[in-house]
Amino acid sequence: MNALLKEIPLNWYIILSTVLFSIGVMGVLFRRNAIIIFMCIEIMLTAVNLLTVAFSVYHNDSAGQVFVFFTMAVAAAEVAVGLAILIVMYRNTKSTDIDVLNRLRG
Amino acid sequence: MMQKYLFIILGLFAVLSALMVVFEKNPVHSVLYLVLTFFAIAGEFVLLNAQFIAIVNVIVYAGAIMVLFLFVIMLLNLNKETEPHKALWMKFGAVVTGGLLLLVLVSTLKVADNAEVNPMNTNIGAIRQLGTVLFGQFLLPFEVSAVLFLAAMVGTVMLSKKDIK
Numbered sequence: 592m593n594a595l596l597k598e599i600p601l602n603w604y605i606i607l608s609t610v611l612f613s614i615g616v617m618g619v620l621f622r623r624n625a626i627i628i629f630m631c632i633e634i635m636l637t638a639v640n641l642l643t644v645a646f647s648v649y650h651n652d653s654a655g656q657v658f659v660f661f662t663m664a665v666a667a668a669e670v671a672v673g674l675a676i677l678i679v680m681y682r683n684t685k686s687t688d689i690d691v692l693n694r695l696r697g
Numbered sequence: 698m699m700q701k702y703l704f705i706i707l708g709l710f711a712v713l714s715a716l717m718v719v720f721e722k723n724p725v726h727s728v729l730y731l732v733l734t735f736f737a738i739a740g741e742f743v744l745l746n747a748q749f750i751a752i753v754n755v756i757v758y759a760g761a762i763m764v765l766f767l768f769v770i771m772l773l774n775l776n777k778e779t780e781p782h783k784a785l786w787m788k789f790g791a792v793v794t795g796g797l798l799l800l801v802l803v804s805t806l807k808v809a810d811n812a813e814v815n816p817m818n819t820n821i822g823a824i825r826q827l828g829t830v831l832f833g834q835f836l837l838p839f840e841v842s843a844v845l846f847l848a849a850m851v852g853t854v855m856l857s858k859k860d861i862k
Contacts (some may be wrong), residue, residue, distance in 0.1 A: 598698070599744070602806075603704060603708075604741075606806075607711070610712055611734075612802070613795045613796070613799035614712065614715045614716060614719060614795065616794070616795050617719060617791050617794065617795025617796075617798075618718065620790070620791035620794055621719055621791040622719065623782065624724060626724055626766065626770060626775070627718070627719075627724060627727055630731050630766065631719065633762065634715050634718065634734065637758070640738075640750075640754075641742070644745055645745060647747075648746065648821065651821060652821070654834070656749070657830050657834075659750055660750070660753065660831065661835075661842060663757050663758070664842045664845070664846070665845065666758075667757055667762060667846075668845055668848075668849035670762050670765060672849050672853055674766070675853040677769065678773070678856075679857070681773050687773060687775065688781040690781070
């Protein structure tokens with residue numbers, strides 16, 4: 592198993608998670624539907640999780656994987672509260688379009 | 698050699714389905730592509746020998762969070778026809794911004810010095826090892842995350858009430 596893990600350079604994981612993170616950022620800017628924007632935030636969180644696990648394995652430290660566990664817990668709580676806010680917003684404006692939500696604009 | 702091919706296949710799968718999440722017009726299809734992305738990333742975790750994180754990823758993300766997303770989309774009755782779209786120049790700007798961010802991050806990480814790492818103890822992703830660390834060194838953060846969940850639960854119930862006094 593040791594020799595097998597060394598076959599993949601750490602840089603590959605860094606580049607894969609960078610690409611996924613950039614796709615998430617692009618999606619947040621690309622779409623107007625607030626639910627899709629939430630999904631893109633989930634993609635970004637998962638990209639960071641992948642990077643943390645890769646570093647934890649390549650540096651022999653279990654703490655990184657425990658951090659990923661906490662990140663997932665926070666992400667689950669965030670999605671629950673965020674979707675509740677979205678439903679309240681839909682009840683008031685009858686849409687999930689974020690461009691409708693410009694009342695806080697100065 | 699086999700590991701490299703698996704990494705490339707799973708990585709391409711993850712990136713392509715993440716792109717489909719962004720470009721798919723129907724929100725339900727976006728959620729399904731997001732499930733595919735999470736499965737591919739769980740495969741990458743297995744390749745890293747982090748079995749526990751892989752299983753938790755599938756259960757929490759592909760199981761719980763995606764069902765929540767699907768429920769909300771079907772509850773709000775969103776579909777292709779009601780989907781709002783940005784202007785073409787803003788979409789173009791979003792793609793250019795994402796590409797530039799990717800360029801900056803990759804060129805920054807290219808010069809980062811990470812050549813000295815070598816995985817020796819490949820057992821750190823095992824459940825026994827992770828449990829020892831989680832309930833020893835990180836016991837207090839674990840308990841605090843329970844308080845976080847309680848706060849999230851109370852907040853969700855309060856937000857979904859019809860008339861908040």
